[in-house]
Amino acid sequence: MKFSELLWQDTEHIFEACWENPFVQGIGKGELPKASLVHYVKQDFEYLNAMIKAKAIGVTKCTSREDMIMFKDTIDFVLNSETHPHHNLCEQAGVAYEELQGYALAPASQHYVLHMLHHAEKGTLGDVIAVTLACPWVYLNVGERLMKEVEPDGSHPFNDWIRFYGDREEREMYKYIDRLDELAETAAEEEKQRWRTLFMEGCQLEYMFFEDAYHAKDWPFARTLTGGEKSNAK
Numbered sequence: 001m002k003f004s005e006l007l008w009q010d011t012e013h014i015f016e017a018c019w020e021n022p023f024v025q026g027i028g029k030g031e032l033p034k035a036s037l038v039h040y041v042k043q044d045f046e047y048l049n050a051m052i053k054a055k056a057i058g059v060t061k062c063t064s065r066e067d068m069i070m071f072k073d074t075i076d077f078v079l080n081s082e083t084h085p086h087h088n089l090c091e092q093a094g095v096a097y098e099e100l101q102g103y104a105l106a107p108a109s110q111h112y113v114l115h116m117l118h119h120a121e122k123g124t125l126g127d128v129i130a131v132t133l134a135c136p137w138v139y140l141n142v143g144e145r146l147m148k149e150v151e152p153d154g155s156h157p158f159n160d161w162i163r164f165y166g167d168r169e170e171r172e173m174y175k176y177i178d179r180l181d182e183l184a185e186t187a188a189e190e191e192k193q194r195w196r197t198l199f200m201e202g203c204q205l206e207y208m209f210f211e212d213a214y215h216a217k218d219w220p221f222a223r224t225l226t227g228g229e230k231s232n233a234k
């Protein structure tokens with residue numbers, strides 16, 4: 001069995017939970033509360049900044065140009081293309097994209113970002129791939145299912161979001177899967193167990209990201225310092 005098939009077996013139930021999550025189902029139905037959309041974009045803008053940094057750290061773990069190009073292509077994709085789905089959500093929320101940038105992360109997304117950057121910094125090339133892999137895999141899965149189930153056209157409020165993830169470059173992630181399968185062929189058992197854990201935790205954090213976006217779940221108290229300033233520290 002390929003290592004990636006084992007990853008799938010470990011996490012299929014979490015992919016299913018992501019699919020059933022009200023945020024994803026709301027995208028399919030074309031109905032999401034404005035607060036959910038706003039919360040999602042605020043969090044995701046910062047999350048994708050962290051993803052760019054994690055992929056840049058990935059470059060420092062490479063010994064071949066092919067691997068460097070793989071990371072470079074994703075950085076380019078996130079920076080230059082992955083703004084499209086955000087614009088779609090902002091249009092539906094009736095809020096300017098610029099207004100939703102620069103916010104402090106809520107607890108679950110903060111955890112996801114710190115988790116990703118920590119393991120990318122201290123880990124191997126395989127660790128960087130494993131800790132960032134849930135991101136495209138979950139979205140490609142959700143996007144493809146939405147494409148099939150909803151068959152959206154231009155009249156669907158989230159047509160761009162669905163088509164972006166169901167139909168486009170998230171397929172680049174197969175390069176990461178193939179590379180991790182290749183690395184797994186010679187990796188120690190202990191390292192493979194760590195990759196499985198990192199991937200499984202990534203899937204759980206993807207689920208929490210959808211769940212918290214739907215409920216616009218933030219810190220329990222206002223992030224205000226004693227002088228009255230608002231803390232936007234990330």
Ligand SMILES: Cc1ncc(CN)c(N)n1
Nearest residue numbers: 044047135136139206209
């Ligand atoms: C949290 C999260 N995970 C995944 C993706 C899709 N790249 C995203 N935009 N945001």
